[in-house]
Amino acid sequence: MNRLWLHRMIWSYVPLYFIFFTFLFIVFVHTMEEQLRLSAKDSSAVFARQMLQSVDITLKSVEYRIIRELLHNGRLADFMLEKGPADVYARYEIAMQLRELKKELAVIDSFYLLRFSDGLAFNGNVLARSSGETMAVGFAAATASGAEGSRWTDVRPFREYPFQQERMVTSLVYPVPDSRQPKGLLIVNVSAAALREQASGLFDGKGTFVRLYDRSGAPVFAQGDAEAVAEGRALAAISSDYTGWKLESGFHGRAPLRSTSGHSLLWMTLVIVIGALGAFSVVYVTRQHYKPIERLIGRIHVLDSQRFRAAGNTGRSGPDEFAFIASAIESLAARSTTSEKRVVEADIWRRKQLIRELLAGAAPPDKLAALTGTQGSCAAAFIVEIDRPRQTFGQYSARDQSLFRYIIGSVAGELAGQSGRELWEEWLSPTRLSAVLFGHCSDRGDRGDPEAGAIGEALVRWVSDYLSFTVTVGIGDTVRSLDQVALSYRQAEEALRYKAALGHGRTIRYRKEDAEGKAEPDTRSQAIRRIAEAYRSGGDEWIWELEQFFERMRSGRLDRETIGERTKALLTEIDLRTSGFCDPYYAQWAGEVLPEARRAAERFETIDDLRAELTAILKRYLERLERLRGLRGHHETMKEIRSCIEREYANPDLSLDYLSSRFPIGAKYLSQLFKEEFGENFHDFLTSVRIRHARVWLADETLSIQDVGEKVGYPNGATFRRVFRRVVGISPQDYRKKGFHPNGQTDKGGGRT
Incomplete structure (x- = not known):
């Protein structure tokens, strides 16, 4: 016998083992990469914080020197307060002091003095009336100071003279002499290119990048190799509390992971060794677990060797071990089940x-x-x-x-x-x-x-x-x-x-x-006559007589056939008494009420069911008689109500309550009179009138489905579509597409609704 299931067990475990082992290895590598990524992110955050701090220190030093100059240099305030003839020497000293400040702080690109009284702007070389550019800078600085708490503006293009090329600067704006009653502004422009050059000395830029943005999201500068700046993904983003600018830094590609390549060979060798040991252990454990099955097969083979040979075992080409066991068990179970089933x-x-x-x-x-x-x-x-x-x-x-x-x-x-x-x-x-x-x-x-x-x-x-x-x-x-x-x-x-x-x-x-059977006094015919006479008179006495009639049949333990025969005899007597009614009244009795009552006498289950159903039928007829007797007084009124419905069908508020407010009839009684007068209830008649007019309006394709619904009293388009489909059988859209005429014909196929 072939050890087919031994091989199957081994080959079923081994793939699972390798899948699980590979999964763990991938998880390990992924964990290492994630750890390296987190380390790179942390280092990038530290670097970004240092870089942003360097920019803030540079700008703060500029602002500090400006504040110091404003506090100690009275000539700036004198310039703003100057009203008489111009003091040329004072202006010269101001220009020299500002040039010295520019030499001291290399990041300063240029500066302005703007006087509010006459709009005079002075840059150390030229005196001119203030342009829209200078005023815009002042306005932007004031807005930034009020909104963000910083006097530095966002990066903007700037040129000092018309013949110069534009360059990106950020401006520091200070009032002179103070912020409570300023007479002018001191505007200092710092070059964005100078800030970029200062930042370039803090890192080598190989595989890394930094990007600095102002408050509006415009780039101040980007530093690093071109590929890193264009494609790099930011690992850290830091915002400045001083300027409100944001600096991003990160790596390009897989630069943080390059350091791990040196250990690849060692890890692969370790994986192969562990995998080989695991596969050997799987095969060994499987063979140990298979030994009890092997012993069982041997015992079955000894006890049923003839059957085993009949199963087709010829050396190693015979059936597998579980097929042999299943064949023996199935045969025994089939014989036992068949025998038990036949006996049962x-x-x-x-x-x-x-x-x-x-x-x-x-x-x-x-x-x-x-x-x-x-x-x-x-x-x-x-x-x-x-x-x-x-x-x-x-x-x-x-x-x-x-x-x-x-x-x-x-x-x-x-x-x-x-x-x-x-x-x-x-x-x-x-x-x-x-x-x-x-x-x-x-x-x-x-x-x-x-x-x-x-x-x-x-x-x-x-x-x-x-x-x-x-x-x-x-x-x-x-x-x-x-x-x-x-x-x-x-x-x-x-x-x-x-x-x-x-x-x-x-x-x-x-x-x-x-x-x-029991002897019964001959009082049955008298009771039937009393019930019929009381019913003919229209009072309530007949209800009590009918209850007594059924109670006597119950106490007599009559069978179903006898109860039905006596009930039919009662209905015959009532028919004889009501035959004297006028034609409209008796026609309803003979055509509707009497057949329904006889059917109830034939299909009842218990005497209580028959009593309840027959009483309800007879009561309904008497109530209908009362309404018929009072109907003639409302005939002309009902005709007026019908005409009103046909005229005002487009009114969404048209209802029984609306009509009862127009005519001296209650809503509930009006509904009953309408059904009895015209043969259909109020809602069905109103719906038919509205849908009839809707068919005419649908022929006008300039009107939308919503417009047609509103014209016939359905302001809700969904309600109009649902009612139209229920009455006509198709939706308003399909009705219009198929070209139906109001009379039911169509131009597209010759069919009728």
Whole structure:
């Protein structure tokens, strides 16, 4: 036998091992790279902070010198306050002092003195009236100082003379002599290029970059090799509390990881060694686990060598080990299952056949003798019938109905088993469970079996508590011989005939006096005449008489057929009395009410159902008579209401309440009168009028669907589409696309709606 499953186990574990091992290695490498990235990010943040601090120190030194100059150089304030003839020497000294300051601070590009009184601007060389450029700088500086707390402006292009090229500068603006009542401004421009040159000395720029932005996001400068500046991803971004500028720094490409390449060979060697040791351990452990299977195969082979050869084992080309074990087990299980199934099916079939023979009285004597010896000589038949099967049981699917039938049969059998009796049951119809309760006869002479009644009542309670419908149980007499079970079964059927009078959800025992009948005084015809006469007069007395009529039938334990016949006799008497009505009134009785009442007398389940339905039918007819008698007084009013609807159909507020406010009729009564006068209710008539006009408007393609809905009283477009589809069968869009005319014809295919 081939060790196929040994090889399969090994090759199923090895790939998983290598996948897991590779995953761990990738995680390790990724962790190293992530650690290096975090280290690079931290170092980049430190570098960016130092670089930004260097820029801030440079700008702060400029601002410090300007403040110092403003505090100690009174000539600047004198220049701003100058009103008489110009002091040329004073201006010369100012120019020389500012040039010395520019020489001292190499980052300063230029400076201005701007006097507010006459708009004079002085740059140390030229006196001129202030231009829009200088004023814009002053305004930007004031705005920046108020919004950000810094007197430095954002980077801007600047040229001192028209013939010069523009260069990027940032400006420091200070009021002179003070910020409370300034007479002018001192504007100092610092070169962005000078700041870039100062920053270039802090790093080599190989694979790294820095980018500095002002408050508006405009670049102040970018430092590093061109590829790093263009493609580098920022690892750190620091904002200055002093200027509000932001500096970004980072690396280009995989520069932080280049230092790890030296250890690659060592790591790969270690991975290969660990992988080889792991693969060896997988093979070794798998072979150790396979040894019990090998011993089991050997024992099966010794015990069933003939079967093993039949399976096709010819040396190493034979079946694998698990196929051999599965074949032996499946064969044994198949033989056992087939035998058990045949025994169970045969027993079920014999039991069902015997139940049918017992209930029909056609059981062979030998079977009766054998059954008497095992189950006893006494038996009682009973029938479990589902109440209102169409209204309750019929709402479930066929699969659910089968499940309910199984549940009811199982519960009945369990209840019989709790009392020490055996129950044989069979569903001879979809709604009737026929059963035989076996037991040994007692010495008592009573015909009723108290245990059969207790089982039936317990079953009725259980179904009522746990299922959504009820059952009624009919029980026959206990017979002392099994060949009389058919008689007990007929008695159970007879008992169920009285369910109409006694009601649903109960246990009914067979009574001989019910079958033989009772003598009844001949007062039935008098009661029927009283009910008909009271109904003809239109008062409420007929309701009480009808209640008494049904109560007498209930107390008499009449079967369903008798109750139905007496009810039809009552309807015939009422028909005779109402035939004297005028034609419109009697036509409704004969054409609608009487057929409906007769159908109720034929299809009822219990006497309570019949009483409730018949009372409701007769009440509705009397109420209709009352309305018909008062209808003629409102005929002209109803015609006016209909005309109003046809005129004002486009009014969204048109409703029964609206009409009741226009006409002296209540909304509810108006709805009733409208239906009786015109044969359809108010809402259906209003909808038909609106949709009829909507078809005409849809022919005008200049109107949108929303516009058409508003023209016919539907301001909500979704409501108009839903109502139109419900009435016409298609949407307004499709109606317009197909070219339907208001009369139902179409230009695109010749069809009709």
